[in-house]
Amino acid sequence: MKEYRIAVVGMGAVGREMVATLEKSSLPVSELLPLVRRNEGEPISFRGRTYKTVKVNKGVFKGVDIALFSAGEQASKELAPMAIEEGAVVIDNSNAFRMDPEIPLVVPEVNPLDAKKHKGLIANPNCSTIQMVVALKPLHDLYKIKRIVVSTYQAVSGTGYKAIDELNEQVSAYIAQEEIKNSVYPHQIAFNALPHIDVFLDNGYSKEEMKMHHETRKIIGDESIQVSATAVRIPVVRCHSEAVNIETEKPMPSVEEIKKILAEAPGVTVIDDVANDAYPLAADCQYKYGVFVGRIRKDYSIPNGLNMWVVADNLLKGAALNAVQIAELLAEKNWVSKDTGC
Ligand SMILES: NC(=O)c1ccc[n+]([C@@H]2O[C@H](COP(=O)([O-])OP(=O)(O)OC[C@H]3O[C@@H](n4cnc5c(N)ncnc54)[C@H](OP(=O)(O)O)[C@@H]3O)[C@@H](O)[C@H]2O)c1
CATH class of the missing domain: 3.30.360.10 (Dihydrodipicolinate Reductase; domain 2)
Incomplete structure (x- = not known):
């Protein structure tokens, strides 16, 4: 079974719930990458291993399959295009992209099929x-x-x-x-x-x-x-x-x-x-x-x-849980790679 390298961007109220929700999820995770803008090196426990927080920098998303963003609108606008460029699929919790008609806005219980249309980014709705x-x-x-x-x-x-x-x-x-x-x-x-x-x-x-x-x-x-x-x-x-x-x-x-x-x-x-x-x-x-x-x-x-x-x-269904459920959906349906259309 494929395992996913997951980045969590922002270790605030939602980011920490993301890690806790991923811990309980059945999503196969090969490695967690907790990304911050300060407090680099803080230990984060995840599934029996300790990872250290890393400062976001160019190239950090190379090799990442899914990047869960919860660092605010400004950070999403600045960093999500870089994450996509470096090969990650972004699930973004901020308001930055929600109303872009090209970007799916997904609640897995409601519109799961919209997730399939992503071109590298799926927006998580407002809580x-x-x-x-x-x-x-x-x-x-x-x-x-x-x-x-x-x-x-x-x-x-x-x-x-x-x-x-x-x-x-x-x-x-x-x-x-x-x-x-x-x-x-x-x-x-x-x-x-x-x-x-x-x-x-x-x-x-x-x-x-x-x-x-x-x-x-x-x-x-x-x-x-x-x-x-x-x-x-x-x-x-x-x-x-x-x-x-x-x-x-x-x-x-x-x-x-x-x-x-x-x-x-x-x-x-x-x-x-x-x-x-x-x-x-x-x-x-x-x-x-x-x-x-x-x-x-x-x-x-x-x-x-x-x-x-x-x-x-x-913090759960309104943010971290919904985002992790989107990641689980992408993994289950094999939709992690981008829809290149026809
Ligand atoms: N809270 C909710 O219920 C909820 C629900 C749905 C969506 N959201 C959205 O989720 C996002 C995060 O919300 P939150 O409640 O977790 O806020 P928060 O508690 O303020 O946490 C945001 C975290 O992101 C970090 N950050 C900011 N810029 C960054 C950057 N460039 N790179 C890496 N980390 C950065 C902040 O670092 P510092 O510690 O240095 O400030 C902080 O730790 C927001 O866009 C919010 O609108 C929140």
């Missing part, structure tokens, strides 16, 4: 979009979703390791009744909710909100779906939660039937028993694989409407 499309694709296939209204409750780890430190420091300062300092977010995040993720655009929405609109259409492959999002950062370390409302073209069956459909859908776990206070919770879903759905109920205000609550670990 809030991934968990939403995994939960909604089975319903779209059956009842055709016309419109999605979503409010997110997003964890600070979505902003990277510096944001986790900022939340912890603010909580300690609050308890000690000391001054609360902020640098990552424009306001205090501890004991607060910020309706502000990424930059604001001319239409009044944040970039994160518009990513949910554009990326959902591209992944599901239906430009007619309308997505209206409000993205909110909350003081939770891991797991994004989402209140999702959908309106479908065709009538939907009973809530019990919808629960069955979702329970059988790939990557979805239904936790929905309100009589026993059971619904997905960020605190329970962290470090878990998959997407968790609950509070499923009809929207009584319109004919074909449904509400649900969707939770997933943003």
Whole structure:
């Protein structure tokens, strides 16, 4: 069986989860190459061996089969073309290439065949979009979703390791009744909710909100779906939660039937028993694989409407796990080499 030489670019919140997820994956890995821009030589344990972090430089991707990028948009724009040139297939977690029509944007449970079309680069979608499309694709296939209204409750780890430190420091300062300092977010995040993720655009929405609109259409492959999002950062370390409302073209069956459909859908776990206070919770879903759905109920205000609550670990299904699943898909289907077209 072929073994793959895998590079992980960026050893931050997502990069470290990439290594942990690869460790558990069945992907045959001959060698791991952890790439950084500083702290060269830091030991990284992987499958019983210790690898040292290496600074990214020209030629470093020679011999690499798959490069998992999680070093931010700027680094991806600078380094992904070099990695491809040197022979690696790049799976990129940043926003740099997601909306390029030539580049597949892949969630393996939703649009696995798009991965086959890659020309050296596959983009990993935004974390809030991934968990939403995994939960909604089975319903779209059956009842055709016309419109999605979503409010997110997003964890600070979505902003990277510096944001986790900022939340912890603010909580300690609050308890000690000391001054609360902020640098990552424009306001205090501890004991607060910020309706502000990424930059604001001319239409009044944040970039994160518009990513949910554009990326959902591209992944599901239906430009007619309308997505209206409000993205909110909350003081939770891991797991994004989402209140999702959908309106479908065709009538939907009973809530019990919808629960069955979702329970059988790939990557979805239904936790929905309100009589026993059971619904997905960020605190329970962290470090878990998959997407968790609950509070499923009809929207009584319109004919074909449904509400649900969707939770997933943003560092796993929202980032590292989805990227490793793409790598597994490429290996399983023998799609690691580029599609040269016909
Ligand atoms: N966090 C999430 O839930 C999530 C979900 C989906 C996608 N993403 C995307 O994934 C990327 C990484 O996010 P993150 O949360 O892991 O951020 P992070 O915790 O800030 O980590 C980014 C890491 O990349 C390193 N880096 C920056 N430029 C580099 C370069 N040129 N070469 C090598 N390493 C470099 C940084 O090094 P320093 O330590 O020197 O700064 C840092 O360690 C971002 O594009 C983000 O948008 C994140």
